[in-house]
Amino acid sequence: MKLFLNIKENIKKCELESVAVTVVLFVTILVGSLYLIFAPKQDFSEDENRVLESAPKVSLTSLADGSFMDSIDSYVGDHFMLRKASIALNTRIQLFMGKRDLGSNYSRTPAEGGVYFGKDGHLYEVLLPNRTDIFARNVAAMQLFAEKTSLPFYFMPVPSGAQEQQDRLPFSAPSHDQHEELESIQAVAGQNTKVIDVFDTLSDSTGNDYYYKTDHHWNTYGAYKGYEALVKAMGITPTPQDDFEFEEASDSFLGTLYSKAILNTQPSDVLYLPVYKKASSVTQQTGKQQSDSLFWKEYLEKKDKYSVFLGGNHSVDVVRNPAVTNGKKLLIIKDSYANSMVPFLATNFQEIHIIDLRYYTQNIYDYIRQNKITDTTAIYSIKQLCEVLVANKLSAR
Structure with a gap:
């Protein structure tokens, strides 16, 4: 009987945790979606010195060739909430993991090296x-x-x-x-x-x-x-x-x-x-x-x-x-x-x-x-x- 009660309590606990996780995920997705739809957008990133992806436009051609989904991916990547803080956090994580060459593109011709973090803030x-x-x-x-x-x-x-x-x-x-x-x-x-x-x-x-x-x-x-x-x-x-x-x-x-x-x-x-x-x-x-x-x-x-x-x-x-x-x-x-x-x-x-x-x-x-x-x-x-x-x-x- 005691064992049964313990199992029942654990199930309830798991259910509560699942509900909490679901609610957090739902709120995060909802807030993120509303931010993407209604928040003011930048056309140009001063920090990255580049033009940001504009809002994708749907058409039969873009749906057929897959470019519409590619545009959505790029648009979300360029405009998601807390993007600058996330980029800085990503840099910190890469440095912590021992990566030294950041921002490189070796698939480019000619290949483009990245950036080293040197001494004295260089x-x-x-x-x-x-x-x-x-x-x-x-x-x-x-x-x-x-x-x-x-x-x-x-x-x-x-x-x-x-x-x-x-x-x-x-x-x-x-x-x-x-x-x-x-x-x-x-x-x-x-x-x-x-x-x-x-x-x-x-x-x-x-x-x-x-x-x-x-x-x-x-x-x-x-x-x-x-x-x-x-x-x-x-x-x-x-x-x-x-x-x-x-x-x-x-x-x-x-x-x-x-x-x-x-x-x-x-x-x-x-x-x-x-x-x-x-x-x-x-x-x-x-x-x-x-x-x-x-x-x-x-x-x-x-x-x-x-x-x-x-x-x-x-x-x-x-x-x-x-x-x-x-x-x-x-x-x-x-x-x-x-x-x-x-x-x-x-x-x-x-x-x-x-x-x-x-x-x-x-x-x-x-x-x-x-x-x-x-x-x-x-x-x-x-x-x-x-x-x-x-x-x-x-x-x-």
């Missing part, structure tokens, strides 16, 4: 060996460009933070040595090409930190060191760093590496603007728009704070400094690393013509002749040279 790009012909084609095109223009050409391949600060990487973390790409560029450089090696200049061994903690770019101090190396190679005396006030523009910068591995306890970066202390009337022409500053401060209120320099990447920008009358006109072909260097270069050149080959569609050789360019430079991160093909933009004449 995030680092995982550098992978170069397994495509993109780098070789880009470098060959740069050399052909130098030969075709017959102008002095200064090529600055910029190493990544993971290359320059290897002592801060996780213990035994694999990392490709970018000296391999530097040596390849040096090996094919022609007579009018000067390759500028900034590996030692930007190294952690100098005792300085020249890279952002949460972003893949060099910081403003790193940009100044790159500028200094470039103009010295050109035979120009660099404007002293003391002639600039490094103005703190933001202490809440969370860059591209943070977007790949979101962690809500990640320390943010301080972003500085190099403000020239002497009187200056430098202008920036972007299409039909002219600005009296090289700093687009509206970006300081956005996630992409690095775009405060020149307003980000455009097809063509022209920077003019009427206070410089040496007749020097510099053409920069570049990625975004160059953007934070331009405020320094503007003190040495009458005109700076900035072309981003990713967006430029005209004949670059015609442009050089029409604008009477005197010097040319290429400023690219080595990682970009390995991943984004720009060679075809330099082939036409």
